[in-house]
Amino acid sequence: MQYYRVLHLDDLHLGQGHRIDLDGHAILLTKLAGTPLAIDDACPRDGASLSAGRIEELPDDGTEAQVGFVTCASDGVRISLHDGSVDGSADERVPVYATRLTADSWVEVEVPGPGA
């Protein structure tokens, strides 16, 4: 596992997805509520790039919390940006990558190694 510095936090805009390629992993990187979030950039259905999808925060069921989702631009499947869960499916899950911020607000993403 290794962290890679990818973008400055100021270059990530609310609701905008960035595709980054790290060590053989295609990753969707975005920012919600000031926090960078990273998941695999491939829809589990037919592999469409999730960075082309719609990113939004929606109220969590039963709480006041806002939860981030990306909606696949291909056929509209909604995927959690927090845990990679897929709406309406207990079996599918998109890999999620840990992120962290440096003291000077650079975003770093952890990947497990080439193609792992």
Ligand code: FES
């Ligand atoms: S490829 Fe994502 S819903 Fe079809």
